[in-house]
Amino acid sequence: MVHRKHNRVDGKGRIVIPVKIRxxxxxxxxxxxxxxxxARRHQLVIRAVTETDQRAHNRET
Structure with a gap:
């Protein structure tokens, strides 16, 4: 399923992730x-980090 929504960046550089996407x-x-x-594609990808990802990251640092 594709969720597409346009939002503006506020004065502090923040964006809102729409509730359906969250x-x-x-x-x-x-x-x-x-x-x-x-940079080459001028694309930003946002990914939810799972607890497993966080534990793996903590072991690496």
Missing amino acids: QAMGIEPGSMIEFDYM
Whole structure:
């Protein structure tokens, strides 16, 4: 399923992730998210970080 929504960036550089997308991704207050910027494509990918991802990251650092 594709969810597409346009939002504006506010004066502090913040964006709002629409509720339907947050629900579909399992993003709740306090959730960790990851940003990947692909300069060549001028594309930003946002991914919800799972607890498993967080534990793996903590072991690496």
